[in-house]
Amino acid sequence: MRYSQYFLPTLKENPKEAEIVSHQLMLRAxxxxxxxxxIYAWLPLGxxxxxxxxxxxxxxxxxxxxxEMLMPxxxxxxxxxxxxxYDAYGKEMLRITDRHDREMLxxxxxxxxxxxxxxxxxxxxxxxxxxxxxxxxxxxxxxxxRFGVMRGREFLMKDAYSFDMNPDDARYSYQKYFLSYLRxxxxxxxxxxxxxADTGPIGGDLSHEFIILAETGESxxxxxxxxxxxDFTGRSIEYADREGLGKYFDKITDIYAATDEKHxxxxxxLAKDQLIEARGIEVGHIFYFGTKYSExxxxxxxxxxxxxxxxxxxSYGIGVSRVMAAVIEASHxxxxxxxxxSIAPFDVAVINLKTGDAACDAFCDNLYKTLQKNGKxxxxxxxxxxxxxxxxxxxxxxxxxxxIVGPRGVAAGMVEIKNRKTGEKQEAAKDKILDVIG
Amino acid sequence: MRYSQYFLPTLKENPKEAEIVSHQLMLRAxxxxxxxxxIYAWLPLGxxxxxxxxxxxxxxxxxxxxxEMLMPxxxxxxxxxxxxxYDAYGKEMLRITDRHDREMLxxxxxxxxxxxxxxxxxxxxxxxxxxxxxxxxxxxxxxxxRFGVMRGREFLMKDAYSFDMNPDDARYSYQKYFLSYLRxxxxxxxxxxxxxADTGPIGGDLSHEFIILAETGESxxxxxxxxxxxDFTGRSIEYADREGLGKYFDKITDIYAATDEKHxxxxxxLAKDQLIEARGIEVGHIFYFGTKYSExxxxxxxxxxxxxxxxxxxSYGIGVSRVMAAVIEASHxxxxxxxxxSIAPFDVAVINLKTGDAACDAFCDNLYKTLQKNGKxxxxxxxxxxxxxxxxxxxxxxxxxxxIVGPRGVAAGMVEIKNRKTGEKQEAAKDKILDVIG
Numbered sequence: 006m007r008y009s010q011y012f013l014p015t016l017k018e019n020p021k022e023a024e025i026v027s028h029q030l031m032l033r034a035x036x037x038x039x040x041x042x043x044i045y046a047w048l049p050l051g052x053x054x055x056x057x058x059x060x061x062x063x064x065x066x067x068x069x070x071x072x073e074m075l076m077p078x079x080x081x082x083x084x085x086x087x088x089x090x091y092d093a094y095g096k097e098m099l100r101i102t103d104r105h106d107r108e109m110l111x112x113x114x115x116x117x118x119x120x121x122x123x124x125x126x127x128x129x130x131x132x133x134x135x136x137x138x139x140x141x142x143x144x145x146x147x148x149x150x151r152f153g154v155m156r157g158r159e160f161l162m163k164d165a166y167s168f169d170m171n172p173d174d175a176r177y178s179y180q181k182y183f184l185s186y187l188r189x190x191x192x193x194x195x196x197x198x199x200x201x202a203d204t205g206p207i208g209g210d211l212s213h214e215f216i217i218l219a220e221t222g223e224s225x226x227x228x229x230x231x232x233x234x235x236d237f238t239g240r241s242i243e244y245a246d247r248e249g250l251g252k253y254f255d256k257i258t259d260i261y262a263a264t265d266e267k268h269x270x271x272x273x274x275l276a277k278d279q280l281i282e283a284r285g286i287e288v289g290h291i292f293y294f295g296t297k298y299s300e301x302x303x304x305x306x307x308x309x310x311x312x313x314x315x316x317x318x319x320s321y322g323i324g325v326s327r328v329m330a331a332v333i334e335a336s337h338x339x340x341x342x343x344x345x346x347s348i349a350p351f352d353v354a355v356i357n358l359k360t361g362d363a364a365c366d367a368f369c370d371n372l373y374k375t376l377q378k379n380g381k382x383x384x385x386x387x388x389x390x391x392x393x394x395x396x397x398x399x400x401x402x403x404x405x406x407x408x409i410v411g412p413r414g415v416a417a418g419m420v421e422i423k424n425r426k427t428g429e430k431q432e433a434a435k436d437k438i439l440d441v442i443g
Numbered sequence: 444m445r446y447s448q449y450f451l452p453t454l455k456e457n458p459k460e461a462e463i464v465s466h467q468l469m470l471r472a473x474x475x476x477x478x479x480x481x482i483y484a485w486l487p488l489g490x491x492x493x494x495x496x497x498x499x500x501x502x503x504x505x506x507x508x509x510x511e512m513l514m515p516x517x518x519x520x521x522x523x524x525x526x527x528x529y530d531a532y533g534k535e536m537l538r539i540t541d542r543h544d545r546e547m548l549x550x551x552x553x554x555x556x557x558x559x560x561x562x563x564x565x566x567x568x569x570x571x572x573x574x575x576x577x578x579x580x581x582x583x584x585x586x587x588x589r590f591g592v593m594r595g596r597e598f599l600m601k602d603a604y605s606f607d608m609n610p611d612d613a614r615y616s617y618q619k620y621f622l623s624y625l626r627x628x629x630x631x632x633x634x635x636x637x638x639x640a641d642t643g644p645i646g647g648d649l650s651h652e653f654i655i656l657a658e659t660g661e662s663x664x665x666x667x668x669x670x671x672x673x674d675f676t677g678r679s680i681e682y683a684d685r686e687g688l689g690k691y692f693d694k695i696t697d698i699y700a701a702t703d704e705k706h707x708x709x710x711x712x713l714a715k716d717q718l719i720e721a722r723g724i725e726v727g728h729i730f731y732f733g734t735k736y737s738e739x740x741x742x743x744x745x746x747x748x749x750x751x752x753x754x755x756x757x758s759y760g761i762g763v764s765r766v767m768a769a770v771i772e773a774s775h776x777x778x779x780x781x782x783x784x785s786i787a788p789f790d791v792a793v794i795n796l797k798t799g800d801a802a803c804d805a806f807c808d809n810l811y812k813t814l815q816k817n818g819k820x821x822x823x824x825x826x827x828x829x830x831x832x833x834x835x836x837x838x839x840x841x842x843x844x845x846x847i848v849g850p851r852g853v854a855a856g857m858v859e860i861k862n863r864k865t866g867e868k869q870e871a872a873k874d875k876i877l878d879v880i881g
Contacts (some may be wrong), residue, residue: 012512012564012573040514040556040559041515041519041547042545043517043546045515046512046515047512047514049510049511049575052513053511054615070448070587073487073490074484074486074489074495075485075490077482078549078597079537079596081479096542097633099517099539101537101539103584104534104535107479111549122478126450126473135450142515148542158517159515159516159517188743226746274656424496
């Protein structure tokens with residue numbers, strides 16, 4: 006993409022309304038723009054990154070055997086009256102009356118709807134287990150939206166729902182999602198630590214939050230040092246290996262990790278030097294809630310003997326838009342964002358230090374095309390502005406590699422390559438660039 | 444995908460509420476399920492197809508140089524009061540009051556919001572032209588939703604917006620979208636004919652509807668026979684070739700095509716035997732409306748001489764969810780849907796006629812893997828049900844190729860291959876399958 010043909014408006018100053026660094030950087034780097042309180046438009050660069058996050062989430066959900074679908078944003082209030090959550094949900098639910106005076110709402114979550122859909126098709130144990138997920142915009146009418154997309158009102162969530170015949174099978178489903186979440190966040194370039202959690206309005210008795218450590222995190226957390234030292238993504242485990250997955254789950258959940266609400270200093274099993282005290286941001290939450298929704302909705306199937314069995318369910322959420330902010334909180338410096346390669350908006354930026362100079366332009370045009378031919382997604386900064394502004398913008402938006410092209414280098418057939426994360430710079434001959442950036 | 448592990452519930456009977464064939468088939472083939480009047484959940488098969496349509500729309504928009512972004516569903520009423528459309532839009536607009544008693548709405552279109560976003564960043568002619576689009580759910584509170592997703596309330600639309608310095612440049616943008624629409628619908632496997640249209644509540648004086656011919660179409664159309672006989676996708680034209688594009692546009696728009704509202708029998712320039720009278724479904728609509736929104740929003744930039752110029756704008760919509768229904772109206776038979784290959788949910792279905800038979804299972808498992816290794820997206824019907832039901836389901840969901848595997852064939856190393864569209868069947872040796880299905 007040529008920068009001159011891309012709608013990528015950056016800001017030099019931190020907007021006053023932004024209190025935390027991810028919010029500041031998302032506004033400054035031209036990722037988002039607020040259109041109403043707590044509601045954001047995703048500008049081209051921000052949406053490009055959001056789609057990359059969605060793709061990773063989707064791939065890891067698919068790997069568990071879950072089927073992707075899409076439920077609508079607007080739901081009938083009737084469903085929520087059936088489950089008893091319509092009144093319980095309070096003012097955070099955006100309630101709507103349509104032209105025929107029917108009570109509707111903008112869905113904050115989908116337990117009711119998915120249970121209703123599922124039960125209308127599925128009658129037999131033969132169709133179980135079943136796992137369905139969707140990635141859809143939700144609305145939560147926060148009384149005081151803030152921190153940008155971290156606590157916005159309209160937000161993108163991946164929510165999955167599992168249907169099983171009995172608690173044992175349901176726990177197996179739960180463990181699959183548990184593993185898939187560790188893998189998902191790992192691929193997003195962050196370490197998310199699962200912590201035992203309260204179930205709140207969703208219900209149930211087994212629940213974990215997945216929390217990314219970041220200085221600006223909303224809650225205090227206490228975790229075993231091991232979490233930071235080891236890889237817990239269980240690379241060798243297959244989802245079909247029920248026994249192996251169960252052992253893995255028991256092992257991992259035995260390693261201490263608790264939010265300050267759950268942490269009990271007196272009874273903490275860890276020595277002080279083994280315990281890390283930090284702050285964290287919740288990016289995922291999983292629940293096993295048994296028959297809480299299947300019971301009121303009458304979601305039952307017949308078992309092998311013809312008996313009616315009420316389905317055991319769980320739900321599994323990832324804050325897809327929020328995780329982008331969390332990644333930035335965990336990965337930035339004073340110059341801007343440092344994207345993990347997996348979700349970086351471009352692989353590499355080519356910075357033309359002297360746009361308008363025939364030799365520089367020709368060199369850059371050629372380099373741009375060569376990199377594209379080699380499968381690289383390239384942002385080519387061909388703008389006719391000062392080099393200093395280009396450096397600042399490209400640092401700000403956090404592309405992993407920068408290739409800097411100036412008149413002296415062009416004459417010698419050389420470029421400068423900068424790694425955004427380490428800040429390291431090196432000279433390279435034109436035909437050696439791919440050796441450096443991989 | 445193994446059918447046994449896929450949430451793909453088909454229905455044998457036509458649901459009573461479905462009046463037109465696309466609605467019947469979308470319900471029966473397990474593509475959608477109504478969750479409230481005019482609001483649908485997209486089941487896994489339907490959503491898979493919808494994503495394919497989105498991808499084609501996206502690729503053709505990107506090819507014009509447009510940048511993808513994403514605006515939120517919920518908008519502030521203030522924007523619409525500024526443009527004067529808040530009252531004008533009537534009861535089709537879903538109006539919402541949030542917890543702080545602010546007037547909001549579920550966006551039916553985005554002219555106001557995009558103009559507001561654009562003007563807040565762009566000040567100079569150097570940043571023009573600019574084309575932005577998004578694919579987002581919209582809401583239109585139809586008094587009587589019907590025909591499934593053809594006239595639903597929550598629907599998916601691609602809407603693009605162009606910003607130019609003067610009417611000439613704006614017409615060039617308009618022509619780019621015009622061409623991109625012909626290419627988009629062609630790739631979706633349907634012929635959409637552009638017809639001069641009224642601009643309605645969007646405004647402006649230049650507008651075309653893109654209409655797919657189908658017997659069940661909502662409006663009558665009159666088109667020159669040429670439309671059916673020739674390819675008008677202008678394959679050789681580059682978007683950068685302004686002059687060539689202009690000539691092409693003049694040539695194409697000169698070929699007669701009119702909805703019954705615009706058709707004037709007495710003054711129609713065509714001989715009767717050159718005129719086709721048919722019915723059609725609108726799937727796209729493009730508008731050039733000049734300064735209708737930029738004027739009230741004060742969206743101006745400075746030109747080369749430092750003068751302030753009010754932006755010339757256009758907007759360009761494709762009914763992404765609706766087009767799926769339109770494709771079905773145009774491409775089905777008495778047994779079900781016939782998907783164009785470009786948006787078929789799977790490339791090929793493997794039908795195991797005797798699930799449970801060791802030889803058939805082994806043969807099919809092997810074939811399933813081999814086809815996948817060759818890049819085919821395969822639906823493997825491994826369900827333990829009667830063969831007749833499998834034939835009916837696979838015909839119904841419209842996969843382009845069926846590979847039918849039975850005990851006799853397995854013994855001989857042969858399969859039967861059926862083309863869904865033509866109904867032609869042929870025998871083939873296992874290692875010749877790819878020669879047939881391509």
